[in-house]
Amino acid sequence: MSLEVNGKSYEVDEEGYLADLNTWDSDVAEAMANADGAPLDENHWEVINFLREYYEEYQIAPAVRVLTKQIGKKLGKEKGNSKYLYELFPYGPAKQACKYAGLPKPTGCV
Amino acid sequence: MSEEGIVKKFMYVNRKCPYGTIYALESLEVVLITAAFDQDVSLAFTDDGVYQLMKDQKTDGIGMKNFSSTYAALGDYEIKKIFIDKESLDERGLSISDLQELVWEDEDEDYAEKSSINLVSRAELSKIMSQQDVVMSF
Amino acid sequence: MSMLHTVNKSPFENSSVASCISMCAKSSSILFIEDAVISVMKSTKFAEMIESSLKDFKIYALKPDLEARGLSLNNVIEGVEIIEYEGFVDLTTEHDSVQSWL
Numbered sequence: 001m002s003l004e005v006n007g008k009s010y011e012v013d014e015e016g017y018l019a020d021l022n023t024w025d026s027d028v029a030e031a032m033a034n035a036d037g038a039p040l041d042e043n044h045w046e047v048i049n050f051l052r053e054y055y056e057e058y059q060i061a062p063a064v065r066v067l068t069k070q071i072g073k074k075l076g077k078e079k080g081n082s083k084y085l086y087e088l089f090p091y092g093p094a095k096q097a098c099k100y101a102g103l104p105k106p107t108g109c110v
Numbered sequence: 111m112s113e114e115g116i117v118k119k120f121m122y123v124n125r126k127c128p129y130g131t132i133y134a135l136e137s138l139e140v141v142l143i144t145a146a147f148d149q150d151v152s153l154a155f156t157d158d159g160v161y162q163l164m165k166d167q168k169t170d171g172i173g174m175k176n177f178s179s180t181y182a183a184l185g186d187y188e189i190k191k192i193f194i195d196k197e198s199l200d201e202r203g204l205s206i207s208d209l210q211e212l213v214w215e216d217e218d219e220d221y222a223e224k225s226s227i228n229l230v231s232r233a234e235l236s237k238i239m240s241q242q243d244v245v246m247s248f
Numbered sequence: 249m250s251m252l253h254t255v256n257k258s259p260f261e262n263s264s265v266a267s268c269i270s271m272c273a274k275s276s277s278i279l280f281i282e283d284a285v286i287s288v289m290k291s292t293k294f295a296e297m298i299e300s301s302l303k304d305f306k307i308y309a310l311k312p313d314l315e316a317r318g319l320s321l322n323n324v325i326e327g328v329e330i331i332e333y334e335g336f337v338d339l340t341t342e343h344d345s346v347q348s349w350l
Contacts, residue, residue, distance in 0.1 A: 057179065057182070058179055058180050058182060058183040059175065059176070059177060059179050059180050060142065060180050060183060062183070062186065063142070063145070063146050063187070065146065066183075066186045066187060069186070069217075070186060073215075073217075073221060126258075126261075126283075127258055127283040127286070127317060128316075128317065129282070129283075129313075129316050129317065130256065130257070130258070130282040130283030131283075157260060157261075158258050158260050158261060158283070158286070161286070161317055161318075164317060164318030164319070165318055166318045166320075167315075167316055167317060167318040168315040168316060168318075169315075169316045170312075170315075171311065171312025171313075171315055171316065172312045172313060172316045174316065176316075178318070201260070201292065201293050202260075202286070202289070202291075202292045202293075203289065203290060203291025203292050203295070203323075208318075
């Protein structure tokens with residue numbers, strides 16, 4: 001399966017996750033979010049960029065409670081809670097944000 | 111901690127080299143998944159398992175994913191007890207400085223980094239193992 | 249007849265390395281790959297066995313497998329030859345047959 005954005009083709013799996021995270025760019029993230037009916041703003045981007053950095057360092061997508069804790073540490077306690085993250089990513093912060101960030105589905109994501 | 115659930119002591123025992131077999135990676139994935147259930151989790155590295163934590167692993171040449179950097183995320187998953195068998199290091203001519211330093215961050219002390227690594231003798235490891243509710247060996 | 253012996257299991261895990269060395273004929277060579285590359289490191293408890301067998305045959309170790317396991321090339325026993333995959337191919341063609349110890 002593939003996703004077409006601005007004339008460029010991205011290979012994705014059956015759930016819409018990028019097959020190869022090296023093909024990721026901000027265009028495909030925006031396109032995925034627009035397709036879900038919720039365009040990205042700077043708050044979304046903070047989380048997406050955090051996830052990409054986390055993956056770069058540890059080679060895994062963090063489980064949701066690890067994400068929550070680390071966001072709290074990095075971006076402030078008011079953002080490090082599931083209410084804030086679920087408002088940004090109603091389909092589940094780990095699942096949906098990881099998808100936009102081009103990462104595989106988080107390990108331990110139930 | 112978990113609301114009213116029972117907290118059990120889980121130990122994962124790692125005894126194989128990385129990459130030659132799938133055990134090391136499988137163990138790590140199981141550990142990360144079960145870490146979500148608020149149990150008392152510890153990891154032991156013994157026999158060839160000590161090689162899993164070697165510094166400077168470079169897997170480009172064998173075309174496999176280098177999962178050694180993932181061990182550094184264990185602290186984020188509240189896994190703060192890593193036991194290394196000293197005799198296993200000695201038999202292999204290794205010392206603790208050949209292995210990664212693993213830490214966890216103490217939120218109550220402004221995220222101060224604390225070491226998760228405990229260098230233990232076989233006798234000590236045996237004692238710790240006997241105190242567990244569940245031991246899983248990889 | 250020259251034979252290339254390959255071993256892929258850690259010497260700590262089973263007796264393949266020791267058996268291979270004990271059965272290897274003088275004109276043969278041994279190549280350690282995958283987890284068996286541990287065998288060629290200085291100061292493991294098997295170092296002495298490897299060092300003395302170097303008098304009888306050539307011993308090789310596959311570099312990508314050493315690097316993957318974070319094993320420093322500087323700590324490889326002297327006399328052991330470190331090779332790439334290309335060297336592996338050359339060895340199989342230079343010998344009459346190959347035996348894989350599992």
